[in-house]
Amino acid sequence: MNWKKLLAVMLLGVFTLGFVVGCGGSNSGEQNGEQSEQPAGEGGDEPLKVALLTEGAVNDGGWNASALRSLNAIEEQFGAEIAYTEKVERAQMEQVLRTYARQGFDVIFGHGFQFSEPIETVAKEFPETKFIAVNGYVSGDNYYSTNFKFGELGYFTGMTAGLMTKSNVVGMVAAVESPTVTADVDTFIQGAKEVNPDVEVLVSYVGSWEDIPKAKESAQAQLSKNADVILVMGNSFSIGVFQACEDAGAYSIGWVDDQSSMSDTVITCGLQDVGTVYLEMVRMAKEGTLESKVYNFGMNDNNAQSLSPFSDDVPQEVQDQVNQAIQDYLDGNLTLDLKY
Numbered sequence: 001m002n003w004k005k006l007l008a009v010m011l012l013g014v015f016t017l018g019f020v021v022g023c024g025g026s027n028s029g030e031q032n033g034e035q036s037e038q039p040a041g042e043g044g045d046e047p048l049k050v051a052l053l054t055e056g057a058v059n060d061g062g063w064n065a066s067a068l069r070s071l072n073a074i075e076e077q078f079g080a081e082i083a084y085t086e087k088v089e090r091a092q093m094e095q096v097l098r099t100y101a102r103q104g105f106d107v108i109f110g111h112g113f114q115f116s117e118p119i120e121t122v123a124k125e126f127p128e129t130k131f132i133a134v135n136g137y138v139s140g141d142n143y144y145s146t147n148f149k150f151g152e153l154g155y156f157t158g159m160t161a162g163l164m165t166k167s168n169v170v171g172m173v174a175a176v177e178s179p180t181v182t183a184d185v186d187t188f189i190q191g192a193k194e195v196n197p198d199v200e201v202l203v204s205y206v207g208s209w210e211d212i213p214k215a216k217e218s219a220q221a222q223l224s225k226n227a228d229v230i231l232v233m234g235n236s237f238s239i240g241v242f243q244a245c246e247d248a249g250a251y252s253i254g255w256v257d258d259q260s261s262m263s264d265t266v267i268t269c270g271l272q273d274v275g276t277v278y279l280e281m282v283r284m285a286k287e288g289t290l291e292s293k294v295y296n297f298g299m300n301d302n303n304a305q306s307l308s309p310f311s312d313d314v315p316q317e318v319q320d321q322v323n324q325a326i327q328d329y330l331d332g333n334l335t336l337d338l339k340y
Contacts, residue, residue, distance in 0.1 A: 149298030153270030154184030158191025216240030
């Protein structure tokens with residue numbers, strides 16, 4: 001692993017962040033401005049204005065980084081004016097949402113379930129603005145939520161871990177014990193045991209999406225119990241898990257993005273195509289076709305979820321078995337017990 005290269009990428013993300021936040025607003029306070037009277041996409045020559053809030057850092061190499069890439073894709077595809085604020089603490093979420101709404105932004109994304117209730121509160125104050133909670137659970141006249149079909153990726157990454165382990169012990173280091181996380185934890189266990197009934201699955205919750213030292217300690221504890229494949233379900237803390245696996249000569253499985261460039265231990269990743277979600281929601285916002293509901297995206301929805309290419313360390317027979325299971329699922333010949 002070239003850590004100097006990774007550090008350079010992260011620093012570049014920080015410098016870029018400073019420029020974008022400076023141009024697009026920040027969470028330092030509310031701005032004076034008028035609420036736009038134009039529905040999204042009906043502003044004549046005025047460009048669509050789209051804002052993004054994230055709780056974590058947008059250079060985390062995972063969940064929040066995928067949100068910024070998606071925002072940039074919206075700018076490119078729709079010619080939108082964009083802005084974002086990262087590291088928004090929960091106590092500040094309503095304030096930052098109001099700031100963007102008062103600045104006339106047409107569509108405002110809150111990137112994570114934790115934005116659900118703040119969006120529900122603020123959206124009622126700005127009926128002409130469309131608010132979207134990604135991985136959320138609220139909906140109303142002008143606010144909506146999206147979810148991935150949680151459990152799909154857990155099952156197939158679990159299969160991979162169960163087939164790849166030599167010690168018959170695999171692990172998961174996850175952020176928090178929330179329903180959207182445990183849905184994939186449950187199916188990871190199911191998938192691993194489906195192909196390897198003797199496998200033991202260790203699960204640890206860090207209690208944070210960003211705590212690198214604690215995530216590394218959690219991984220080390222699992223490795224000390226002979227785990228030789230670990231799935232990481234976090235944001236910035238993924239780096240700590242990859243480091244622990246490198247030190248122990250174990251395999252890892254990434255999450256959300258293709259994280260194979262971050263560590264040679266990564267044998268595959270559960271991919272969530274956040275860009276598909278963002279672009280589709282903005283398209284519907286422009287067309288005025290958004291419905292008051294929670295939208296669900298999965299493997300059968302423009303490949304909104306998938307597995308990244310396997311590394312060369314994964315035997316062809318393992319790749320074939322997992323890929324055939326995925327195809328069976330897509331064809332309706334394999335049924336998963338999904339909660340979403």
